[in-house]
Amino acid sequence: PFSIPAKDVLYSPVKEQRGKHCGKIKTHFLKLPGKRPPGWNVHGKVDSYLWLGSSNYAHAILDNLPVGYETEAPLAESTGSHPTLYPASLIYKTKNIFQLRAHMYQARGLIAADSSGLSDPFAKVTFVSHCQTTKIIQQTLSPTWNQMLLFNNIQLYGEAKEIAEFPPVIIVELYDDDAVGKSEYIGATVAAPVTRLVGDKYEPPKLNYHPLYCGSLSGGDLLAAFELLQVPDSGPENLPPLDPPDAGLIYAVPANIRPVLSKYRVEVLFWGLRELKKVQFLSVDRPQVFIECASKGVKSCVIQSYKKNPNFNILTDQFEVELPENELLHPPLSICVVDWRAFGRSTLVGTHTVNCLKQFLYKSKEPLVSLAKEADIVEVDKASPAPAAAPAQPQTSQPPSLLSDHIYVDVEHGEPHLAVLKPEAAEVHIFRPTLLLPPAPSRKSSLASSSRLSKDGRLKDRKKSIYHSTKKKKRTVADESAENVIDWWSKYYASIQKVQKAKVFDLSDGKPGTSKDTTNSLGVSTEEEPDKKKKEKLLKAKVKEASPMLATMEVYDGDLESEFNNFEDWVKTFELLRGKITEDDHSDFEDRIVGKFKGCFCIYKTPENCSSDKGDSLRILQGLPPNQSVNVLIRIYIVAAFNLSPADPDGKSDPYIVLRLGETEIKDRDKYIPKQLNPIFGRSFEIQATFPKESLLSVLIYDYDLIGSDDFIGGTKIDLENRFYSRHRATCGLQSQYEVEGYNAWRDALKPTEILSKLCKDNKLNKPIMQPGKIQIGNKIFTGQTIFQKDENGNYVGTG
Numbered sequence: 001p002f003s004i005p006a007k008d009v010l011y012s013p014v015k016e017q018r019g020k021h022c023g024k025i026k027t028h029f030l031k032l033p034g035k036r037p038p039g040w041n042v043h044g045k046v047d048s049y050l051w052l053g054s055s056n057y058a059h060a061i062l063d064n065l066p067v068g069y070e071t072e073a074p075l076a077e078s079t080g081s082h083p084t085l086y087p088a089s090l091i092y093k094t095k096n097i098f099q100l101r102a103h104m105y106q107a108r109g110l111i112a113a114d115s116s117g118l119s120d121p122f123a124k125v126t127f128v129s130h131c132q133t134t135k136i137i138q139q140t141l142s143p144t145w146n147q148m149l150l151f152n153n154i155q156l157y158g159e160a161k162e163i164a165e166f167p168p169v170i171i172v173e174l175y176d177d178d179a180v181g182k183s184e185y186i187g188a189t190v191a192a193p194v195t196r197l198v199g200d201k202y203e204p205p206k207l208n209y210h211p212l213y214c215g216s217l218s219g220g221d222l223l224a225a226f227e228l229l230q231v232p233d234s235g236p237e238n239l240p241p242l243d244p245p246d247a248g249l250i251y252a253v254p255a256n257i258r259p260v261l262s263k264y265r266v267e268v269l270f271w272g273l274r275e276l277k278k279v280q281f282l283s284v285d286r287p288q289v290f291i292e293c294a295s296k297g298v299k300s301c302v303i304q305s306y307k308k309n310p311n312f313n314i315l316t317d318q319f320e321v322e323l324p325e326n327e328l329l330h331p332p333l334s335i336c337v338v339d340w341r342a343f344g345r346s347t348l349v350g351t352h353t354v355n356c357l358k359q360f361l362y363k364s365k366e367p368l369v370s371l372a373k374e375a376d377i378v379e380v381d382k383a384s385p386a387p388a389a390a391p392a393q394p395q396t397s398q399p400p401s402l403l404s405d406h407i408y409v410d411v412e413h414g415e416p417h418l419a420v421l422k423p424e425a426a427e428v429h430i431f432r433p434t435l436l437l438p439p440a441p442s443r444k445s446s447l448a449s450s451s452r453l454s455k456d457g458r459l460k461d462r463k464k465s466i467y468h469s470t471k472k473k474k475r476t477v478a479d480e481s482a483e484n485v486i487d488w489w490s491k492y493y494a495s496i497q498k499v500q501k502a503k504v505f506d507l508s509d510g511k512p513g514t515s516k517d518t519t520n521s522l523g524v525s526t527e528e529e530p531d532k533k534k535k536e537k538l539l540k541a542k543v544k545e546a547s548p549m550l551a552t553m554e555v556y557d558g559d560l561e562s563e564f565n566n567f568e569d570w571v572k573t574f575e576l577l578r579g580k581i582t583e584d585d586h587s588d589f590e591d592r593i594v595g596k597f598k599g600c601f602c603i604y605k606t607p608e609n610c611s612s613d614k615g616d617s618l619r620i621l622q623g624l625p626p627n628q629s630v631n632v633l634i635r636i637y638i639v640a641a642f643n644l645s646p647a648d649p650d651g652k653s654d655p656y657i658v659l660r661l662g663e664t665e666i667k668d669r670d671k672y673i674p675k676q677l678n679p680i681f682g683r684s685f686e687i688q689a690t691f692p693k694e695s696l697l698s699v700l701i702y703d704y705d706l707i708g709s710d711d712f713i714g715g716t717k718i719d720l721e722n723r724f725y726s727r728h729r730a731t732c733g734l735q736s737q738y739e740v741e742g743y744n745a746w747r748d749a750l751k752p753t754e755i756l757s758k759l760c761k762d763n764k765l766n767k768p769i770m771q772p773g774k775i776q777i778g779n780k781i782f783t784g785q786t787i788f789q790k791d792e793n794g795n796y797v798g799t800g
Contacts, residue, residue, distance in 0.1 A: 004028075004050065011053030011060065023064035025049050027169055045126075045171070061086060066158035066166075068094035092157035097231040099239060100127050100151035100193060102170070102224065103253045104134050105207055106144040108332040109220035109355050111186045113176035114139075116348045117578040117592070119186060120177040123222070125149050127170050127193075128156070135250060136177045141220075141353050142332040144295065146258070148251040152236065160230060164195040170226050174212060174219070187212035187219025193226035202240050204256045207329065221355075223329065225257060259324030266293060266333075267318045267602040267620040270300040271571050271627060272311035272692055276595035279339060279349050279578075283307075286340040287349060289597060293333040293357075296321040302340060311627050311692050316618050320606055323357075330357045335597055337576055350576030350594040354601075362604035362619060486550065486743045492639070494550040551737065551744040559716070560723075560730065567719070567726035570624065572600050623762065625725045630691045634661070634720065638699070640680045647703035647711040648675075654704035655679050655713060661687050661720075662694030672704035695721035729755075 010019040030044035051061050071087035102125045113119040121143045122136045130151045137143035156163050170191045175183035189210040196202060205225040212219035232238050245251045268291050276284040285307070289300040298317040303310065323330055337349040354360075556563060566573065576595045602620040638657050647653040656672035659665070666685055673679035689695075700715035723730040732748045734755075739745050750758070756768055760777060769776040774783045 006052060009050040009052045011051055011057055013057065013060075019052075021050065022053075023049070023051050023060075025066075025166070029171075047168075058086060062090075065090070066092075066162040068092055068158045068162070094158060096156050096158075096160050096163060098154045098156055098163075099229045099231055099236060100130075100149075100154055100170075101227050101229065102127075102132075102149040102151070102172075103205070103207070103226070103257050104145045104147050104149060105223045105225075105253055105258070106142065106146070106331060107174065107212070107220055107222045108142045109218075109353060110141045110143070110174065110212070111214055111217070111219045112141060112577070112580050113184045113186050115578075115580055117351050117580070118348075121174050121186065122177055122183075124173045124175060125170060126173070127151055128154060128168055130154060135248075140334070141351070142334060144331065146253050148242075148253050150242075150251060154228075160197050164197055167193050167195050167228055172210070172222060172224070174222070185214065187214045189213070189222055191224070191226055193228040195228045195230075197230045198232045204254065207257065207259065209328075259326060259329045261322040262325050263320055263606040264323045264603055265318055265320050265606045266291075267316060267618050268298055268300075269316055269571065269600040269602075269620050269624070270312040270314065271598040271600075273303065273306065273337065274310060274573075274596040274598060274692075275696065276306065276310075276337075276349060276576075279347050279594070282341070284339045284349055284595075287337055288340060289599075290336040290338065291319075291333065292336070294321045294323060294331045309629065309693070315624075315627055316620060318618065323603075327358050327361070333357060333601070335574055335576070335599075337595070337597060348578070350578040352574040352576055352597065354574070357601075357603055360601040360603045362602050488743055491551055491553060491743055495552040495555050498552050499555050551735065551739075553733065553735075561719075564726070564728050564730070567722040567728060567730055569727050570600075570725050571598050571722070573598055573719070573722070623727070629693070630724075632689055632691060632720075632724065634687045634689055634697070636685045636687070636697070636699070638681045638683045638685075640678070640682075641701060642678050644677045644679070644701065644713055646677065647713055650675070653677055653713060655701050656704055657681060657683060657685075658698075658700040658702055658715075659685055659687070660698040660700065661689055661696070664689070664694070669702075669704060669710075674704075689720075691721050691724065695719060 004021070008019045008021040011022050012018045025047055026049075028046045028048060030046065032043060049065060053060075069090040069092045072089045072091060104123055104125070107121065107123075110119055110121055116139070118139045118141060120136055120138050121140070123134045123145065125132055125134075132149045132151065134145045134147050134149065137145065156168070170193060171188065172191060173188040174186050176186050177183050189212050191210050194205045205227045207223050207225045209221040209223050212222055229239055243252060243254060270289060273287055273289070276287065278284070283306075286302050286304060287306055288302045289312075291297045291299070296319050298319045300312050300317070301314045303312060333354040335352040335354070337351070338346045339349050340346050561567065574597045575593050576597060577592045578594045579592045581589075581592065600620060602618075604619070636659060641655060644653050644655055652675040654672045654674050655676065656670075657666075657668040659668075664687055666687070668683060668685075671681075671683065673681065697718045697720050698715055699718065701713040703711040703713055705711065734748055734752075735744055735746060737744070738752055746752075748755070753768075753770065756775075760766065760768055766778050770786070773786055774781055775786065776782075
């Protein structure tokens with residue numbers, strides 16, 4: 001049964017006031033009565049023409065019906081003073097014979113209907129009263145049928161032009177074939193065929209993606225084309241010819257409809273597997289990865305002991321495949337992980353389907369040396385007198401391509417989120433750190449620290465004569481008064497204050513924020529609208545005066561993974577899924593994740609007259625770090641947390657920190673912060689680890705309870721391996737200005753000149769030539785403020 005709202009079929013002479021289904025032929029799908037059974041199977045359909053309106057408009061009842069009918073004996077009825085004549089039945093005598101060709105090419109992203117996380121899909125195509133099915137493709141979520149379903153002798157009534165303009169719809173249902181029991185419904189879609197009448201010029205239809213739905217749940221996409229051809233009086237022999245069927249009487253999709261294919265080479269990087277869960281109550285020990293695309297593929301080597309080393313010994317492989325030249329029609333790529341067990345048995349661990357291959361298409365990169373054919377001179381902005389006015393970008397400018405290797409701090413926040421700071425809030429570093437995060441200093445220790453700084457300053461003045469510098473000494477806030485101690489916390493709070501002011505004022509437009517009181521306190525007159533440039537200068541000047549001249553760091557509102565694409569510039573992370581999914585449990589997506597595969601793909605057209613490349617010349621290996629175990633020293637700095645969820649009856653929490661990395665767990669329970677939802681921890685921790693075994697850091701916040709178990713408030717996970725190998729160099733935050741000592745001292749193990757030399761080496765550029773006031777890289781000369789020292793040979797060497 002089905003119900004139709006009366007307002008949808010209500011008639012009005014005004015088109016805008018008419019019901020959306022009034023006087024139209026609509027298809028209604030029938031379901032079983034009572035409680036809806038599992039699935040959305042179609043048990044039948046009804047095509048109806050409904051009209052509801054006043055008897056005064058009875059003459060318009062048949063206006064929208066397809067022409068070509070004859071009326072049977074009309075019945076006369078009297079409604080008040082207006083007799084109404086309408087036919088008791090309609091008889092269509094004009095009959096047209098059509099042939100439907102359903103070109104079923106492939107599907108992608110189907111719903112997993114088996115416990116293995118895969119399906120055995122086949123398609124069921126229904127048109128009018130005819131129905132056919134495709135062949136079954138075993139164990140896949142991206143089947144390629146390449147099959148044409150031929151519907152002959154389809155009788156449609158009415159004028160041919162009416163049928164061509166409003167053809168009947170086609171219902172395509174996808175099912176999962178089960179050896180025992182009924183096939184399981186996994187999605188359906190509705191499509192309209194392209195109609196060709198006798199005498200029309202034939203043009204092959206184009207394949208299009210049709211979205212599939214299982215109830216309200218998206219069930220993937222179907223790549224298919226449908227054409228409805230009118231059969232001439234001479235017979236179907238005069239229709240466009242078809243290729244003969246194969247031995248199984250299956251017609252293939254004609255060549256003029258199939259996508260134009262070209263040979264592509266797919267290079268695969270097998271880096272490793274992470275976070276694999278148990279399968280059938282047993283741990284995964286000897287996993288192997290299978291890659292498949294368009295019925296071609298490769299497999300990785302078997303990891304002999306996942307617990308000892310989850311990385312692959314053989315990193316790369318390649319295979320050739322025919323892909324459509326149209327990127328939108330590229331078939332999906334599937335990743336399948338199996339575990340080899342005793343007696344040669346294999347068990348499926350999980351799968352992942354990559355529906356879009358465009359992100360892996362190789363794009364040739366122009367050499368950086370050719371960016372400037374002539375000697376170009378680039379002037380770097382001069383540094384301001386105080387650290388507070390230091391530019392956001394590093395003073396040492398780089399070629400445009402090197403700017404992609406920015407260096408950022410590497411801390412993220414979750415829920416509850418932690419402070420995300422640049423550059424010294426946290427680090428993941430393998431070298432000796434130069435600055436730790438202390439708790440807020442006392443008055444006595446602050447004065448002692450100030451005394452040490454002043455002594456260091458005098459030593460620096462005595463050594464100044466050996467440097468060749470274009471930068472003049474400027475007085476800082478610490479020089480003005482020995483009582484105003486500048487430390488890391490001063491820099492932190494200055495950075496927070498800067499972020500808050502940026503939210504109040506729109507500096508780019510020179511407009512004050514929403515707070516009128518703040519605007520007036522900064523001296524911006526609201527009585528008259530000044531010139532835009534004058535107003536912007538006035539506002540910037542007032543903001544600069546309102547803040548102390550301190551160096552600041554960049555504070556991100558979100559986690560760094562979101563800012564820098566999960567640091568996947570060198571390798572991608574694919575989530576492996578297992579288990580079936582239906583509309584009722586689609587929210588339990590996290591439960592279906594059984595692990596992660598780290599790898600990457602490089603796809604490009606196969607060069608003509610070129611044999612397979614050797615492994616050492618694969619394009620995917622360019623700039624790839626070594627795949628070996630690395631011992632690292634990790635320092636975690638937890639500054640603060642904000643907006644924690646209350647865990648106690650009084651609406652407060654007693655939060656403390658828990659860190660987990662591999663088998664290492666650190667509980668800072670004794671240092672809990674009582675009755676705080678915005679605690680300032682100021683804690684630092686140190687862990688020694690080995691990549692890749694211990695690479696996922698979990699930062700958790702718990703609520704301290706004197707009696708009973710502690711409550712979990714929230715946490716976040718950080719992939720340290722991605723940050724360690726990323727070209728963004730997310731290992732330690734860097735200052736925008738080089739300082740040898742003080743609260744803004746350089747903290748990285750490598751000096752700026754060493755970092756610049758390493759970037760030039762990694763990008764195959766000439767070694768930078770350093771001279772006072774300028775640095776030359778290739779054909780580009782960067783001018784600005786520098787600090788150099790002469791070595792024994794008389795060459796200039798950077799001190800920073």
